[in-house]
Amino acid sequence: MGVSAVDAAVPVVTGIGVVAPTGIGTDAHWQAVLSGKSGISRISRFDPSPYPVRIAGEVPGWEVTEHVPGRLVPQTDFWTQTSIAATTEALADAGVDPKELPEYSMGVLTAASSSGAEFGQHEMGRLFTQGPDWVSTYQAVAWFFAATTGQLAIKHGMRGPSGVICCEQAGGLDTMGHAKRLLGMDDGTRLIVAGGTDAPLCPYALVAQITNGKLSTVDDAASAYLPFSAEASGYVVGEGGAILIVESRESAEERGVDSYGHVAGYAAGMDPPPGSERPPALKRTIELALADAKIRPSDVDVVFADGAGVPELDLAEADAINAVFGPGGVPVTVPKTLTGRLYAGGASLDVATALLALRDGVIPHCGGFERLAPGCDIDLVRGQPRQGPLTTALVLARGHGGFTAALVLRRDQA
Amino acid sequence: MSEFTLDDLREIMRTSVGVDEGVDLDGPIGEVEFAELGYDSLALAEVVSQVNRRFRVSISDDEALELTTPGSVVRSVNGLLAQVVR
Numbered sequence: 165m166g167v168s169a170v171d172a173a174v175p176v177v178t179g180i181g182v183v184a185p186t187g188i189g190t191d192a193h194w195q196a197v198l199s200g201k202s203g204i205s206r207i208s209r210f211d212p213s214p215y216p217v218r219i220a221g222e223v224p225g226w227e228v229t230e231h232v233p234g235r236l237v238p239q240t241d242f243w244t245q246t247s248i249a250a251t252t253e254a255l256a257d258a259g260v261d262p263k264e265l266p267e268y269s270m271g272v273l274t275a276a277s278s279s280g281a282e283f284g285q286h287e288m289g290r291l292f293t294q295g296p297d298w299v300s301t302y303q304a305v306a307w308f309f310a311a312t313t314g315q316l317a318i319k320h321g322m323r324g325p326s327g328v329i330c331c332e333q334a335g336g337l338d339t340m341g342h343a344k345r346l347l348g349m350d351d352g353t354r355l356i357v358a359g360g361t362d363a364p365l366c367p368y369a370l371v372a373q374i375t376n377g378k379l380s381t382v383d384d385a386a387s388a389y390l391p392f393s394a395e396a397s398g399y400v401v402g403e404g405g406a407i408l409i410v411e412s413r414e415s416a417e418e419r420g421v422d423s424y425g426h427v428a429g430y431a432a433g434m435d436p437p438p439g440s441e442r443p444p445a446l447k448r449t450i451e452l453a454l455a456d457a458k459i460r461p462s463d464v465d466v467v468f469a470d471g472a473g474v475p476e477l478d479l480a481e482a483d484a485i486n487a488v489f490g491p492g493g494v495p496v497t498v499p500k501t502l503t504g505r506l507y508a509g510g511a512s513l514d515v516a517t518a519l520l521a522l523r524d525g526v527i528p529h530c531g532g533f534e535r536l537a538p539g540c541d542i543d544l545v546r547g548q549p550r551q552g553p554l555t556t557a558l559v560l561a562r563g564h565g566g567f568t569a570a571l572v573l574r575r576d577q578a
Numbered sequence: 579m580s581e582f583t584l585d586d587l588r589e590i591m592r593t594s595v596g597v598d599e600g601v602d603l604d605g606p607i608g609e610v611e612f613a614e615l616g617y618d619s620l621a622l623a624e625v626v627s628q629v630n631r632r633f634r635v636s637i638s639d640d641e642a643l644e645l646t647t648p649g650s651v652v653r654s655v656n657g658l659l660a661q662v663v664r
Contacts, residue, residue: 233596233598233599234596234597234598234599235595235596235597235598235616235617235621236596237596238594238595238596238624239595239596239620297627297630297631298631300624301620301623301624301627302620302624304620305620
């Protein structure tokens with residue numbers, strides 16, 4: 165086949181694994197999204213009554229021993245465990261047995277944000293109440309940002325270029341962009357385990373988030389998180405995320421597997437400091453991602469928005485989308501309304517959902533509200549999914565502190 | 579203080595560091611290397627730390643590195659317990 169060197173390096177996504185409030189497994193998640201089934205409810209992991217935030221998106225029906233080898237359970241936080249489960253599913257979905265590929269040709273790039281907060285809180289509690297001898301040895305490896313990447317690399321024997329990206333909600337897209345760069349370097353890397361999950365639901369992690377002032381304190385699961393709505397009151401937090409197998413087109417063709425689509429373009433930006441006269445980075449980041457993909461705004465069929473749920477941030481995002489695409493010029497959706505914002509897992513899950521949308525030719529809807537906020541005159545897909553052929557999706561993400569990323573995904577032409 | 583047995587160690591291994599699929603901790607593991615049972619140095623450090631706390635002995639990290647089998651841990655702990663009794 166006449167595959168050029170450029171085409172050979174194009175990063176395609178061949179496997180998806182999901183652990184999210186919408187369900188465990190890609191199929192469960194996608195069915196929940198299409199039927200508008202929310203995973204947000206009152207927090208059950210601990211008693212939330214003393215806190216101003218009492219609802220969140222929790223992963224339903226999680227049994228750790230079904231997903232994580234016995235030796236790994238005591239040395240990992242729930243965050244790492246959800247990534248282990250999602251990676252197992254993603255590798256199987258891609259038809260990859262890591263033992264059959266050269267160990268230096270595979271890398272792991274995960275996003276991290278809350279890291280092993282619950283594990284850390286437990287061990288810090290033991291330190292303060294019982295003394296240093298009572299702290300688990302695994303505290304040394306369980307709670308820091310690189311723990312998930314490290315455990316996945318060890319478990320699957322992947323010794324190629326690896327790392328962890330900490331850009332809060334934007335990190336999931338950054339892993340995809342970085343994977344694209346690595347696969348284009350022609351250094352023998354053929355496959356990257358990308359994406360990420362998060363586990364921000366323990367008292368220690370929750371109170372740290374509450375200080376940012378952006379979490380909704382509305383005590384009703386159905387109306388607490390309504391991005392772009394006139395009733396927007398902040399966001400809801402959730403746990404889980406998605407893992408994506410990203411490999412060069414050459415690698416996928418050699419293995420004889422299909423892909424969901426390819427990573428066509430990526431850009432990252434950083435907002436100016438508070439009080440600056442300069443505009444937020446999002447519009448420019450979208451333009452750069454489209455330029456990287458060598459496409460025009462009119463080529464984009466759907467935008468998966470960041471959907472902060474904070475009125476001024478929603479308005480800024482609507483402004484950026486309308487500036488690039490024209491007012492109401494492109495369908496916009498926010499499946500996060502069913503899960504809450506999953507930080508390191510949030511954009512990763514949006515990438516998974518966007519690829520499923522491209523596969524099935526359907527834009528998932530966001531439910532729960534009627535009126536758009538003044539100024540947010542975007543074509544938000546509401547009420548029911550919108551059917552139609554889709555070729556190109558743009559995924560947006562913004563992380564606390566100004567992190568901004570945009571990713572263009574395109575379906576491979578049959 | 580009562581004797582420290584291989585079963586005591588098995589229970590600590592199960593609850594503190596877990597067991598790999600395909601490993602039978604109930605088998606004759608006394609003289610099997612920890613590495614062969616799937617336990618690395620970090621796992622051994624955690625096991626020894628638990629033994630120290632529960633049986634009020636004091637095996638240092640350096641001493642722990644010399645303990646390469648479950649049997650050697652049992653002998654070391656019982657040696658220390660005998661000193662305490664005396």
